[in-house]
Amino acid sequence: MDTELVMEEKTHSELAMSFFKEGYNCSQSVFMAFCDEYDMDFEMALKISSSFGAGMGRLREVCGAVTGMFMAAGMIYGYSDPKDHTSKTEHYKRIQYLAKEFEEKNHSIICRELLGLGGGKDSPVPELRTAEYYKKRPCAELVGMAADIMDKYIKDNQQDKSAS
Numbered sequence: 271m272d273t274e275l276v277m278e279e280k281t282h283s284e285l286a287m288s289f290f291k292e293g294y295n296c297s298q299s300v301f302m303a304f305c306d307e308y309d310m311d312f313e314m315a316l317k318i319s320s321s322f323g324a325g326m327g328r329l330r331e332v333c334g335a336v337t338g339m340f341m342a343a344g345m346i347y348g349y350s351d352p353k354d355h356t357s358k359t360e361h362y363k364r365i366q367y368l369a370k371e372f373e374e375k376n377h378s379i380i381c382r383e384l385l386g387l388g389g390g391k392d393s394p395v396p397e398l399r400t401a402e403y404y405k406k407r408p409c410a411e412l413v414g415m416a417a418d419i420m421d422k423y424i425k426d427n428q429q430d431k432s433a434s
Contacts, residue, residue, distance in 0.1 A: 286338075286417040290410045293399050295323025299413045300338025304420065308345035325381025328392040333381045335409070335416035336372055340365055342420055347427075364423075371419045376412065384412060 280288065286303035290296060294316070301319040302312055321327055322337040343364055349357035373379050382389065385407065397403055404410065 281417075282421050283414040283417040286335075287410050287414040290413045291399075291404070295320065295396075296334030296409050296413050297322035297338040297341070298334075300335050300416045300420070301341045303338075303417050304342040304345070307342065307424070310345065324392065324396065328394055328396065330382035330385070330387055330390070330392050331380060333372075333379055333384055333412060333416075335413045336369065336379045338413075339368055339372070339416040339420045343368060343423070346424065368419060368423060371423075372416060375415060375419075384408065 282303045286299045289299035289302060294302070297319040298316050302315040305312060305315050319338055319341060322332075322341075323334040325331045325333055326337070344361070347361060347364060349361050351357065369379050376384055378384055381387075
C-alpha cells in the first residue's frame with residue numbers, strides 16, 4: 271500500500287473508517303489514521319494499538335476508537351517528563367475533553383454500552399467481518415467520529431501542537 275498517497279487523498283476520518291473496513295480493529299484504525307501527524311510507521315502503529323480493539327482485547331471496556339484517539343493525542347501532545355506536573359495535568363484535561371466530546375455524541379465511551387451488549391468480557395475470538403457484521407455494528411461510524419473529534423481538536427489547538 272502506498273501510504274503517503276492514501277494519506278493525501280482522504281481525511282483522517284475517511285482513512286480510519288477505511289482501515290476498519292479492511293479488518294483492522296477500532297483502535298488500530300484511529301491510531302494509524304493519524305500516523306502522518308506523528309511520523310510513526312504503520313507497522314509500529316499497528317502493533318502498539320493492537321491490544322485495544324473491542325474495548326481492550328474484547329473485554330468490552332473503553333471503546334477502542336476512543337483509545338486510538340487518546341493514543342494519537344498522546345503522540346501529538348503528550349508529556350515525557352514524569353516530574354512535569356503542569357504538562358501531565360494539561361494532558362489529562364485534554365484526554366477528559368476528548369472523552370467528553372465522544373460521550374456527548376454517543377452517551378458512553380464504554381464498548382459494551384455502545385454496542386448494547388450485556389456486562390462482562392466477550393469471547394477472545396473476534397467476529398468475522400461480514401456484511402452482516404457491518405450492518406449490526408456501529409463501529410465504522412464510531413471510528414470515523416473519533417477521528418473527526420481528534421481532527422477538530424488538532425485544528426482548534428494548532429498553537430499547542432507547535433509548542434509540543
